[in-house]
Amino acid sequence: MLSEIDARNIERTIRKLVSFGTRNTLSAQDNPTRGIGAARDWLFAEFQRIAAQAGGRMSVEKQSYLQEAMPPPQGRVPEPTIITNVVATLRGTQPASADRLYVVSGHYDSMCTSPTDAVCDAPGANDDASGTAAVLEMARVMSRQKFDATVIFMAVAGEEQSLLGSTHFAELAKQKGWNIAAMFTNDIVGNTLGGNGVRDRRTVRVFSEGVPSNETEEEARTRRSVGGENDSASRQLARFIKEVGAAYMPGFKVMMVYRRDRYLRGGDHIPFLERGFPAVRFTGPNEEYRHQHQNVRVEGGIQYGDLPEFVDFGYVAQVARINAAALSSLALAPAAPKGVHILTRRLTNDTDLQWTANAEPDLAGYEIVWRETTSPVWTGARRVGNVTTYTMAGMSKDNYFFGVRAVDRDGNRSPVTYPKPLR
Ligand SMILES: [Zn+2]
Numbered sequence: 404m405l406s407e408i409d410a411r412n413i414e415r416t417i418r419k420l421v422s423f424g425t426r427n428t429l430s431a432q433d434n435p436t437r438g439i440g441a442a443r444d445w446l447f448a449e450f451q452r453i454a455a456q457a458g459g460r461m462s463v464e465k466q467s468y469l470q471e472a473m474p475p476p477q478g479r480v481p482e483p484t485i486i487t488n489v490v491a492t493l494r495g496t497q498p499a500s501a502d503r504l505y506v507v508s509g510h511y512d513s514m515c516t517s518p519t520d521a522v523c524d525a526p527g528a529n530d531d532a533s534g535t536a537a538v539l540e541m542a543r544v545m546s547r548q549k550f551d552a553t554v555i556f557m558a559v560a561g562e563e564q565s566l567l568g569s570t571h572f573a574e575l576a577k578q579k580g581w582n583i584a585a586m587f588t589n590d591i592v593g594n595t596l597g598g599n600g601v602r603d604r605r606t607v608r609v610f611s612e613g614v615p616s617n618e619t620e621e622e623a624r625t626r627r628s629v630g631g632e633n634d635s636a637s638r639q640l641a642r643f644i645k646e647v648g649a650a651y652m653p654g655f656k657v658m659m660v661y662r663r664d665r666y667l668r669g670g671d672h673i674p675f676l677e678r679g680f681p682a683v684r685f686t687g688p689n690e691e692y693r694h695q696h697q698n699v700r701v702e703g704g705i706q707y708g709d710l711p712e713f714v715d716f717g718y719v720a721q722v723a724r725i726n727a728a729a730l731s732s733l734a735l736a737p738a739a740p741k742g743v744h745i746l747t748r749r750l751t752n753d754t755d756l757q758w759t760a761n762a763e764p765d766l767a768g769y770e771i772v773w774r775e776t777t778s779p780v781w782t783g784a785r786r787v788g789n790v791t792t793y794t795m796a797g798m799s800k801d802n803y804f805f806g807v808r809a810v811d812r813d814g815n816r817s818p819v820t821y822p823k824p825l826r
Contacts, residue, residue: 404727405651407544410720414711416536417593417719419445421526421711426513428561429484429521438521439560442511443487446558449539450491457546463491468571470561479518479564486561488568491542495734497551499762504576505733506555506586507541507726508569508671509534510562513709515698518563524699528711531562533593534685537723545727550734551763552584562590562671563696569671577678585640585733585818586682588671592722593714597689604718606656606688607725611641612663616676625823629745630776633661634804634821636681639739642780643818644683644729651728655721658688659779665690681818685722736815737763740807744825745800754795756822758807765811771795772819773803781806781819 420426423445424437431438447465454461466488473480489511495501513527514520526532535558542556561567569588576583595604614626615635626632641659648657664670664684672682691713699708742759749755756771768789772781787793795805806819 404544404548404731405724408540408720408723408727410716412540412543413536413719413723414716416539417528417532417714417716418711420511420532420535421528425515425521425523425525426511426527427521427525428486428512428564428567429480429519432485439512443489443560446489446511446535446539450489450542450556453543453546454491457493460496461491461493461546463489466490466572470567475519481519486567486571488560488572489558490572491556493542493546493550493554493556495551495553496549497763499764500551500738501553502582503552503738504555504581504583505552505730506557506583507538507589507730508557508559508587509536509538509589510560510568510671511535511558512560512563514563514696516696526699526709526711528709528714529591529593530695530709531590533591533714533719534589537589537592537719537726540720540723541727541730545731548731550731552734554730554734559671566669566671566674570674573674573678573680576680583675583680584738586672586675586680587685587726587730588682589685589722589726590670591686591695593719594687594689594691594694595715595718596691596713598691598693599689601689603688604715604721605654606658607722608658608660608686608688609641609644610660610662610664610684610686611635611637612676613638613661615679616663616673617679629824630804631821636818637676637683639806639819639821640681641683643733644725645780647729647732648725652721652725655725657725685726687718732815733818735813736817737761737766737809737811739817739820740769740809741820743807743820743822745805745822747824747826752797752799754798754800754803754805755792756795756805756807757792757825758820760791761809763811765813767810767812770808770810770816772806772808773798776802776804786810
């Protein structure tokens with residue numbers, strides 16, 4: 404699959420999206436050549452073309468709702484506006500896993516200097532035609548394969564209006580009780596030259612929060628008592644992506660950043676985090692502010708604006724490959740174990756772990772992983788068989804962090820679940 408991901412397709416998508424002039428969420432929805440409506444219809448047709456080759460396993464929908472006005476200066480929606488996400492769902496083929504969902508998104512809306520200027524040219528080649536093109540190319544390649552769990556490829560709108568499309572999807576998922584086991588957003592994944600003059604084609608940043616955005620007061624008390632500020636489900640997801648990246652793309656670096664997003668900034672993963680779904684943001688290694696949220700212009704001999712000439716299409720393909728490797732690994736693997744606990748009934752220098760049995764028919768068993776408390780990644784792993792309790796003899800829960808992951812008969816591993824204490 405990784406070799407099938409083609410930078411030429413990504414370039415074609417980015418140039419096509421730029422050709423609509425602007426994709427501002429407030430721009431025309433009924434003009435066939437200019438504005439967000441033209442981009443929406445083109446993306447819908449592209450996903451449908453992919454779905455037609457997927458043997459009936461992929462469905463595509465325009466998911467629309469009417470956003471009420473949120474007037475400036477606080478809001479960025481002067482008039483009630485229809486927001487449309489384009490959503491392509493590749494259904495999982497294992498009945499025990501098909502309800503487990505993995506979502507990968509980019510936002511197809513764009514902006515120039517003013518978020519409410521619906522008329523200016525807003526090419527948005529990097530922000531975020533790059534992420535949208537990566538998602539479309541992943542859908543093309545992955546739709547030819549079968550996965551146990553379901554993968555949702557999504558292009559959302561209203562990101563620049565304050566994460567509106569992604570918030571709508573995440574809220575719907577929460578209301579309907581969908582089991583979103585992970586969400587990736589790809590946003591600004593195209594520039595390899597930063598405003599700092601550094602050219603880096605071999606690194607992608609993966610932002611993950613340490614403390615869950617939806618943590619309850621009770622969970623916070625437990626965390627203060629046993630640690631775990633570096634062990635949210637989203638952080639485990641980032642570690643999973645780093646491990647998969649090292650296995651499949653050893654020359655490409657997943658740089659984990661221990662933050663929800665860039666300093667004081669946001670993205671489409673946040674509405675998912677706020678509703679309790681594990682999520683991370685992929686973004687390029689260095690920011691280039693002259694080409695983000697800028698009217699296209701030359702000033703003092705400097706070209707401003709988010710133009711395709713500043714996008715490295717080969718790099719976007721690399722980011723798409725890392726995404727596809729991680730998503731495929733997740734969707735082939737069992738679910739992360741549930742009900743994982745460290746038992747604290749007896750005072751002991753051992754660590755007693757217990758968890759709930761997984762439901763997948765091809766489950767082989769479990770692995771206990773551990774690390775010293777100052778290590779960013781898991782450093783040890785032990786196969787313990789198809790059991791639901793295990794004692795790590797001679798390893799104290801005071802001195803190590805532990806986790807449990809599930810493994811299937813093909814060797815596919817789930818992300819790690821970090822345990823809670825159980826008296
Ligand atoms: Zn963006």
